[in-house]
Amino acid sequence: MTTHFKPFNTLFLESQSILEPKGKVITRRLSDMAELYQDQKSAQSLMDENPLVYEVFNVEVPESIEHIQHCITVLYPGKVGEEFFMTKGHYHEILNRAEIYFCFKGEGKLVMQTQDGDYEELDMKPGTISYVPPNWAHRTVNTGEEPFVFFAAYPGDAGHNYGDIEKIGFRKVIVNESGEVKTVDNPRYQLS
């Protein structure tokens, strides 16, 4: 008789934006991703403070196609210069793997692009289910003033390729312009 992987529950406590059990937590401070922001002078000036940009609470399942990875991300409010706090952003290592988001709190943008240079963005707010189809790199941006909290699920074998985004960037960046949220060209973007 085969031994099967057992079903289990994780509890999302919405009022505190935490999981029970807590799972494996990835913590990203500014120092982990400072080079991704446009305004390097502002990034450097924030380095002493080194703010917490986001946390990912991962539920651990095997990294194979049969399984579904899932996590809660808490992306904090803040800016580096006029650019909003964001996640590093990645393609899936297996490029043609989708991802799905469910927003619980706050507001933000989901920015996406393909290796061909297509660019799309979606607004997220509580109740938004956002679909990232296969082949799209994805990054979330907190455009609000409170933590931006969402659930994500993706195939077990998808993996993360951060390197391409670190090198090339996204075509657009999301900035505060006189109190408004604007999408502007990223001068550092280069089509591979």
Next chain:
Amino acid sequence: MTTHFKPFNTLFLESQSILEPKGKVITRRLSDMAELYQDQKSAQSLMDENPLVYEVFNVEVPESIEHIQHCITVLYPGKVGEEFFMTKGHYHEILNRAEIYFCFKGEGKLVMQTQDGDYEELDMKPGTISYVPPNWAHRTVNTGEEPFVFFAAYPGDAGHNYGDIEKIGFRKVIVNESGEVKTVDNPRYQLS
């Protein structure tokens, strides 16, 4: 240049338990599944009324491994005899595909079994994230007095095999016993 499947949003309106856009809706009334309940006399006596047992609001994406199917299920409160309203329950057609649930409203149970005869159940309430690993048939049961509402996501190619559960049943059934929720043996269950 490849044409990529475009990212898109769906909005879950929690107060009304509906999706915008509505998507493809599957409606299951008692007549669609009466034979699955233990108490056939009670099932027959409810046939004129033919109550709505559950609705599934599907977001449509291609049925291939690259994609992630997702939907909202609204499972209504009710009983057939002493057995609580439930979904039909199924294995995935591709057996080793997982599924993930996120509960928003109400309360219920997620009952699961493997083809080897293993049985597991999990309680669901708002905030519960339930993981159905590969190879487990799954059914949800509304053990409360209000609609039981949850989000589900599973691989695009998983498919549904309802036939085996229709034939064999689950090992256990969830019933009301003097006002308490009880899990009892299903006398009609037969290990394949």
